[in-house]
Amino acid sequence: MDSVILQARGLTRHFGGLRAVDGVDFDLKAGEIHALIGPNGAGKTTFVSLLSGRIPVQSGSIALGGEDITALPAHARVRKGIAYTFQITSVYPRLSVYDNVALAVPPEAGELRPAVMAALSRVGLADRAEQIAGTLSYGHQRLLELGMGLALRPRVLILDEPTQGLASGEVAGFAALVRSLVPETTVLLIEHNMELVMDLAQRITVLNFGQVLATGTPAEIRANRAVQAAYLGDDDAAA
């Protein structure tokens, strides 16, 4: 269980003078649920975008299962098993829910229809398969996005604030779903809901001003002074 599936070393990305991600070292262990937290603008989205290849790195390296993937384009990384769900929902609004998920099923996954329906059932959208995605409620679109991530059958699933916009009842279902994914899939979760993070994550990494402030178990993070000062004490984050 302790083998590292995704590793980053010295990962850096600046936007002009702004150090969005600044020399981050990071290890994701196979089969864990790992939460990434930090104040707004800390660089979380940029960091996972570097991992997924959506944004090219300026320096540093990324390895998946020991293989250097720093130079691989995003689509090739997805094929290697890194799936990414967008913070700002990004589905195909004019296609049906079914077609959205069908596009995510990899060509080698065998029969299409069972694969699609399985993914839809897991996120509870099976009865809406024929609906046009753009007409779904925001919460359902987030679930669809998650369903597309599942349909990819990734080794690493990166979720960028997946519970944003979900009703509280839906959050509980979401937590159960994420828990059911491990250990086959490794989950990297960006999340503002502290209760959920403490409940779900085996390990937590705190990012602040583009740098790693701390890494550890929920208990260690809760006890960490620097984290309390920078983040947990912040009213905004507690809300």
Place this chain on the structure above:
Amino acid sequence: MKAKDTKIWIAHLAVLAALGVLLAVLPAYHATNLARILTLAVFATGYNLAFGYTGLLSLGHALFFAAGVYGAALPVTYWGLSPLPAIALGCLAGGGLATLVGLLALRTAGVSFMIVTLMFAQAGYLTLLYFGQITGGDEGLVMPDATALIPGLSPDTARAVIAFTLFAIALLVSLIVIRSRLGRVMVAMRENEERSRMLGYNPFTVKLSALVLSGLFAGAAGAGYALLFGYAGASFATIQYSILPMLYVLMGGAGTTLGPLLGTAAMFYLVDGAARITTATLLVVGVALVLLILFAPKGILGTLRERGARWIP
């Protein structure tokens, strides 16, 4: 799903059958018009694969059409190649140039893509003028008599048979493509490129495939047009011939398999009808473009699909 598939295939085969009957029974003048429409509809059907399904708005398809025109016309004129292999050559010429243009132009998107393709087509047109001794330039080349198209058939019949065959192949290939995995990914690129990339699809190869397919269609159409109507000229590479397929597709419905045919026919008879009452045919094209983009950007079939006929592919 299965019943819907059957319905779609029957609808397309019925359209082809109706066209075949029309070609057989119409008087010669109208049959020739229909052959012209079918050949241009091949061009539009190819344009639709790039523009309608993949969202690639090219202003350079005249280049691929002209590649087909000359890819067929030069070997026929200078080496006496027979027409059918010449059409195959023209088709390949269109696809080949589309590959070259795509490799460069697809590094850009949106407005830049439109301008880059426009510029390549313009360079192609100027090149045809530059080699005017061979290509005939703006004057063009008059091709050998169409009687020889298919030995044993009258010119009118041969023309009808070739035009029909080209269109039938184009329509069925386009239907197969858009119902294949590639076709679904093409639509995905049009709808949301970033999402598609993050589902593991390489935008560049998908768009290049669509453009090359589209170029093959344009090349076949150009070759057919030159041979069936006995003329090849540099004017086929002018911007006008990039605008025409766009207009046909917009009119009939971008992203529908039968829209290009419908749009080509509608525009053809609109211009033809206008030519009877006025000399201002350019006006018809201009006004049609403006009105379509303003009031019916989805075209005839696209609007029908939106109003309930969701099964239209």
Place this chain on the structure above:
Amino acid sequence: MSFGPFLLLAVMESLVTAATLALTAVGLSLVFGTMRVVNVAHGEFFMLGAVLAWFVTVSVGGPEWVGFVAALALAPLGVAAVATLADRVVLKRLNYEPEATIVATIGLLYILQQAALTFYGPEARPVEPPFNFRIQFPWFGYSGYKLFVIFAAVAVLLAVWWGLTRSKAGLIMRATQVDRDTARAFGINVDRVYAGVFALGAALAAIAAVLIVPIQQAHYLMGGEPLLLAFITVIVGGLGSLRGTVIAALVIGLSDGLIAFFYSPTLAKILATLLVALVLVFRPQGLFGAKA
């Protein structure tokens, strides 16, 4: 004529091209820079300017310069009016969506061409220059009017430059260019700015055309060439950058003329078009623009 004077003549001819090209291209560039609209009908605004200049000079009569001055005032106004109409009736309704506006301006191109063909006819007609003195160099005589064209174009460009950087209207325009929604939030009437910019861009093309008709003739198909050259200029200069556009106009006007002196003009055009395509592919910020 020996080589030196020959080169001088070539440079002076090229400067005339460069001057009118700069006017036309700056018009195109302003419209693209502010509205993100690629106006394919820009060449037709140029043509319309030339054709209107012919109508005005023919109907005014009197000494040549009177008709010319009238044309220089009225033709751009007429063209600006047509442009405003097109903006209101078509572009605004498309919400300035880039690809839709290209299709629409292609339609406009055909409509304007047809209008010119119908009302003006297929003939090419000259407009008399306002004055006819020649400047005598030691080696050759040169048309004083062509020198006037260069100076007039520079004057107009300076006026535009001043208007953009020093006046309130220019400030409002630049604010709109940066962010349409923010500008609206600050109470700027974006619709009026857009209509104004589109009219100004068209008027600049028309001014260039009025200046050029005494040298070239007015014809309903004359818009293609300036459109292509203006496109090339704007792209090489960096889309939307005015300074880049003016520099590019100078370089292209000079090289186009100079290359044409030594090679076949068609070859020069092929190379120029390919160059533009490659610039857009590999250096989208233009040859003279800063890296984005």
